Amino acid sequence: MILLWLIVILLAGGLFAWIVGRKDSLSARWISLIAVTLDLVLSLYLWARDYRQADFLQHTKWLEELDWKWIPRFGVHFHLALDGLSLLLLLLTFVLGIVSVLASWKEIREGVGFFHFNLLWVLAGIVGVFLAVDLFLFYFAWELMLVPMYFLIAIWGHEHRVYAAVKFFLFTQLSSLLMLVAILALYVLHFQATGVYTFEYADLIGTPLGSGTALLLMLGFFVAFAVKLPMVPLHTWLPDAHTEAPTAGSVILAGLLLKTGAYGLLRFVVPLFPGASREFAPVAMALGAAGIVYGALLAFGQTDLKRLVAYTSVSHLGFVLVGIFAWNELALQGAVMAMLCHGLSTGALFVLVGALQERTHTRDTDRLGGLWAAIPRLSGFGLFFALASMGLPGLGDFVGEFLVLQGTYRGHLLITTVAAVGILASTFYGLRLVQHAFHGPNDHGWKIPDLVPRELVALVPMIALLVWLGLYPQPVFNVFRPALTHLQQVVSQTNVVGRR
Amino acid sequence: MNMHPADLFVLLPLVIVAATSILVMVGIAIRRSHLLALLLTLAGLTAAFASLWFAVPLTPRQVTPLVIVDRFALFYIALNLSACFVVAVLAYSYLEKQKEQREELYVLLLTATLGSGVLVVSNHFASFFLGLEILSVSLYALIAYLRARPLPLEAGAKYLVLAASSAAFLLFGMALLYAEFGTMTFARIRSTGTATAGSAGVIVATGLVLLITGFGFKLGVVPFHLWTPDVYEGAPAPITAFVATISKGSMFALLLRYFYGSEAHHVRGIYLVFSIIAIASMFGGNLLALLQNNVKRILAYSSIAHLGYLLAAFQAGGSLAAEAVTFYLVAYFITTLGAFGVITMLSNGEREADSLEDYRGLFWRRPGLALIFTAMLLSLAGIPLTAGFLGKFYILTAGVSTQLWTLILILVVSSVVGLFYYLRLVVVLYDNAPAFGPAREPMAPYAPVADRALLALLTILLIWLGTFPAGLLKLVQAATSRLI
Numbered sequence: 012m013i014l015l016w017l018i019v020i021l022l023a024g025g026l027f028a029w030i031v032g033r034k035d036s037l038s039a040r041w042i043s044l045i046a047v048t049l050d051l052v053l054s055l056y057l058w059a060r061d062y063r064q065a066d067f068l069q070h071t072k073w074l075e076e077l078d079w080k081w082i083p084r085f086g087v088h089f090h091l092a093l094d095g096l097s098l099l100l101l102l103l104t105f106v107l108g109i110v111s112v113l114a115s116w117k118e119i120r121e122g123v124g125f126f127h128f129n130l131l132w133v134l135a136g137i138v139g140v141f142l143a144v145d146l147f148l149f150y151f152a153w154e155l156m157l158v159p160m161y162f163l164i165a166i167w168g169h170e171h172r173v174y175a176a177v178k179f180f181l182f183t184q185l186s187s188l189l190m191l192v193a194i195l196a197l198y199v200l201h202f203q204a205t206g207v208y209t210f211e212y213a214d215l216i217g218t219p220l221g222s223g224t225a226l227l228l229m230l231g232f233f234v235a236f237a238v239k240l241p242m243v244p245l246h247t248w249l250p251d252a253h254t255e256a257p258t259a260g261s262v263i264l265a266g267l268l269l270k271t272g273a274y275g276l277l278r279f280v281v282p283l284f285p286g287a288s289r290e291f292a293p294v295a296m297a298l299g300a301a302g303i304v305y306g307a308l309l310a311f312g313q314t315d316l317k318r319l320v321a322y323t324s325v326s327h328l329g330f331v332l333v334g335i336f337a338w339n340e341l342a343l344q345g346a347v348m349a350m351l352c353h354g355l356s357t358g359a360l361f362v363l364v365g366a367l368q369e370r371t372h373t374r375d376t377d378r379l380g381g382l383w384a385a386i387p388r389l390s391g392f393g394l395f396f397a398l399a400s401m402g403l404p405g406l407g408d409f410v411g412e413f414l415v416l417q418g419t420y421r422g423h424l425l426i427t428t429v430a431a432v433g434i435l436a437s438t439f440y441g442l443r444l445v446q447h448a449f450h451g452p453n454d455h456g457w458k459i460p461d462l463v464p465r466e467l468v469a470l471v472p473m474i475a476l477l478v479w480l481g482l483y484p485q486p487v488f489n490v491f492r493p494a495l496t497h498l499q500q501v502v503s504q505t506n507v508v509g510r511r
Numbered sequence: 512m513n514m515h516p517a518d519l520f521v522l523l524p525l526v527i528v529a530a531t532s533i534l535v536m537v538g539i540a541i542r543r544s545h546l547l548a549l550l551l552t553l554a555g556l557t558a559a560f561a562s563l564w565f566a567v568p569l570t571p572r573q574v575t576p577l578v579i580v581d582r583f584a585l586f587y588i589a590l591n592l593s594a595c596f597v598v599a600v601l602a603y604s605y606l607e608k609q610k611e612q613r614e615e616l617y618v619l620l621l622t623a624t625l626g627s628g629v630l631v632v633s634n635h636f637a638s639f640f641l642g643l644e645i646l647s648v649s650l651y652a653l654i655a656y657l658r659a660r661p662l663p664l665e666a667g668a669k670y671l672v673l674a675a676s677s678a679a680f681l682l683f684g685m686a687l688l689y690a691e692f693g694t695m696t697f698a699r700i701r702s703t704g705t706a707t708a709g710s711a712g713v714i715v716a717t718g719l720v721l722l723i724t725g726f727g728f729k730l731g732v733v734p735f736h737l738w739t740p741d742v743y744e745g746a747p748a749p750i751t752a753f754v755a756t757i758s759k760g761s762m763f764a765l766l767l768r769y770f771y772g773s774e775a776h777h778v779r780g781i782y783l784v785f786s787i788i789a790i791a792s793m794f795g796g797n798l799l800a801l802l803q804n805n806v807k808r809i810l811a812y813s814s815i816a817h818l819g820y821l822l823a824a825f826q827a828g829g830s831l832a833a834e835a836v837t838f839y840l841v842a843y844f845i846t847t848l849g850a851f852g853v854i855t856m857l858s859n860g861e862r863e864a865d866s867l868e869d870y871r872g873l874f875w876r877r878p879g880l881a882l883i884f885t886a887m888l889l890s891l892a893g894i895p896l897t898a899g900f901l902g903k904f905y906i907l908t909a910g911v912s913t914q915l916w917t918l919i920l921i922l923v924v925s926s927v928v929g930l931f932y933y934l935r936l937v938v939v940l941y942d943n944a945p946a947f948g949p950a951r952e953p954m955a956p957y958a959p960v961a962d963r964a965l966l967a968l969l970t971i972l973l974i975w976l977g978t979f980p981a982g983l984l985k986l987v988q989a990a991t992s993r994l995i
Contacts, residue, residue, distance in 0.1 A: 081981075082980060082981055082984065083981060084980075084981065084984040084985075084988065085908070121943060122875075122943075150895075151895045154894060154895040154900070155895055155896065157894070158889060158894055161934075162941070165937075165938055165941060166941050166943065173938050176934075176938075177931070177934050177935075177938070180930065180934060181927060181930055181931070181934075184927055184930055185923070185924075185927040188923045188926065188927065189923065191904070191907060192907060192911065192919060192920075192923060195904075195907055195908050195911040195912075196911050198908075198911075199908075199911050199912045202912075
């Protein structure tokens with residue numbers, strides 16, 4: 012039941028914020044803040060509850076589950092389930108959710124109620140994606156994220172918001188319709204093989220498929236997740252959407268929506284189609300490595316701060332893609348770690364850029380510079396998160412990317428080399444960001460207020476989390492390792508069955 | 512000919528609708544009152560709906576050789592009656608803004624609904640043609656109802672000419688089929704329908720193609736779609752809703768009954784004809800809609816595309832396809848009624864609210880209406896939480912389970928093209944910077960409570976069916992189970 016509550020609180024909070032927000036925008040902000048915090052507390056409770064149990068490490072099934080009949084005609088179940096992987100992604104969701112609400116406290120002035128309605132409903136969709144184990148429900152939640160996100164960009168975005176929003180919507184919609192067709196094909200093939208209509212994840216695993224069919228279906232899923240991830244060359248919606256979205260929108264896009272793509276690959280693509288994924292892995296990893304370098308180079312060339320941060324996402328998620336398709340213990344752990352840390356560090360960078368824009372009304376690096384003297388706190392934070400993002404040892408991102416490289420190194424030397432070059436390239440854009448925005452003489456004579464307590468409340472915990480994940484990530488590993496081990500077992504078992 | 516009392520009972524819904532139209536007409540002769548005409552109409556429709564309860568237990572029942580009343584027919588009659596109810600309510604406030612004689616519209620609405628009812632119960636060419644003509648003749652007058660304006664007149668005339676010529680094609684097709692089989696009932700064709708070889712095959716195929724021409728015209732699918740945008744634009748908004756829903760829906764129900772019953776779509780060549788029509792409609796509708804700036808025309812082209820989707824499902828064949836089509840039609844009815852309901856409410860006595868500019872920033876002026884319109888557009892686009900999504904899901908399932916990969920992929924690609932113009936409308940609704948001059952005055956500030964409640968109800972229904980469809984699915988399954 013607690014899983015249902017996680018979603019219901021967000022949905023109801025959104026409606027409530029909207030209704031109240033028509034008259035009183037401050038209450039709308041508080042309502043959303045409380046709703047997300049409540050969810051964070053609930054998911055922390057889930058962690059604490061299972062942490063105390065001795066057998067937490069041995070958990071191979073779900074930590075928490077909810078299974079209701081939904082549409083009997085199609086064998087659709089309202090089936091939510093939580094394992095360590097989903098739990099951590101949920102925690103990330105709620106942390107970034109709180110950050111988004113705080114970041115838009117002053118930025119959003121029009122239609123405040125409707126804004127928070129959309130914000131909370133995007134979060135609800137994301138929670139649904141991380142929890143759904145019925146493919147129909149998964150698709151439902153997957154699409155549910157889309158419309159509110161579209162509104163967030165199209166209504167509260169910057170200059171070219173409509174173009175960016177429509178592009179985002181069309182890219183994701185086309186790819187996810189292909190996924191829907193693949194889901195349906197899998198569903199029908201499973202029915203033909205077993206005589207049971209089901210969208211159940213656990214049942215569909217191991218559906219006997221011809222290798223050609225499996226490859227096609229795998230690609231149907233893969234495209235949807237690769238667009239969200241985003242994988243080069245399907246990334247072109249991302250710089251536009253991230254740049255034009257309001258701060259909260261950018262934080263959620265970069266921190267969470269991209270993770271849904273990675274999560275989909277990890278949870279669905281490889282386990283459902285192990286053979287096809289193994290065949291396809293070299294291509295996916297090559298594209299991932301290409302994305303790492305390409306994203307870093309383009310980030311280096313940007314003068315718009317938001318665009319710069321957006322391209323770094325392309326680069327970082329390349330590591331995740333490489334890690335997932337390497338499919339060994341180290342690489343997978345690295346990929347999950349990279350997902351979590353990228354969410355925190357990039358989310359924070361977007362908050363900072365948003366805070367800068369709020370104060371200076373520009374994101375152009377040529378018009379900034381020398382801000383350190385004027386706003387030391389904001390600049391210091393900027394330096395920290397830029398360092399985190401370029402993978403400084405001791406901070407979370409380093410752990411993830413290092414593990415991915417280590418895991419990939421064994422089998423794929425060339426890809427590892429290219430990816431390692433990407434880490435090098437990330438220093439360029441990271442330092443460039445700091446140099447152009449904060450260092451140098453204050454030529455433009457900026458006199459602007461520094462970070463206020465509200466922004467500190469959002470950012471300081473993210474620093475703490477990144478340091479924690481960088482120095483002592485073991486507790487987090489303990490949470491997601493059983494889930495990954497389970498996924499690996501599933502894949503190797505189906506492989507064995509397939510070979511017979 | 513002997514009529515059993517049960518025959519009367521199963522026909523009761525149609526009898527009541529027919530009686531109501533006479534009653535309203537007599538009522539007008541006694542005392543002209545707009546409200547009275549509306550209330551009589553609504554009461555008649557409600558009574559007809561209630562009489563379905565008597566009819567259901569007696570189904571299926573063949574009444575005379577002309578009509579069959581089964582659950583399938585009753586389901587569509589129920590759908591048509593409900594849609595007509597909505598149209599009548601919308602028409603009331605719309606007509607209040609006009610200077611025309613108002614009351615006769617309801618008589619025509621009722622006769623048109625009667626015609627659509629006859630269509631869905633017919634299983635004989637004679638009743639088919641009768642129903643079609645009752646519907647069409649009523650529609651000529653309805654479309655051109657606002658005589659003082661040029662556009663409705665033009666639309667009415669265009670519809671008249673094209674409908675009459677398509678009826679001629681239809682008759683010729685029926686004649687050819689009659690010449691071949693010697694019977695006019697649908698069922699008898701089934702027994703010989705599959706065996707078509709040699710010279711007889713040519714006559715049958717020609718007859719079927721001519722028949723498809725007649726169907727295609729009423730459905731407004733490419734290449735028989737030319738009237739659709741003009742009629743949608745010209746007709747008064749509530750009447751457009753009627754044409755888009757009841758007229759097209761009943762025709763599709765008949766298409767299912769005729770082709771699935773006679774298995775004529777298995778005749779060589781006919782399958783290909785339907786595939787081409789479906790593909791052309793999906794692409795044609797969605798691509799042409801991109802070029803439009805008039806909201807009613809956009810919806811017209813969108814409806815062409817949606818009929819294309821329905822034909823794609825129809826091609827799948829089997830009970831799943833019949834279910835998919837029926838469910839999709841329900842969703843499509845709700846959506847179309849809602850969308851045209853919004854247009855109706857914004858229109859005034861001088862012109863229809865069909866320019867994109869009428870909708871710019873509507874959300875900031877009238878959030879309720881804008882949200883309803885958004886929900887309808889998202890349903891047309893097939894986004895989850897709305898019934899439109901489940902409809903599309905159903906169609907895709909039907910297609911995938913019979914491996915219609917070409918049609919499915921074309922459906923997917925063309926529906927993404929369709930997203931462009933739905934999003935374009937949505938963007939306009941939420942545009943918060945009316946940069947070009949001062950914000951346009953809301954066209955019709957007058958919004959009756961009944962209309963608003965009705966539209967809100969449609970929206971709730973749309974979302975309810977999009978999230979908890981199990982109940983409707985059961986009904987749809989029961990309605991279509993005996994069709995094949």
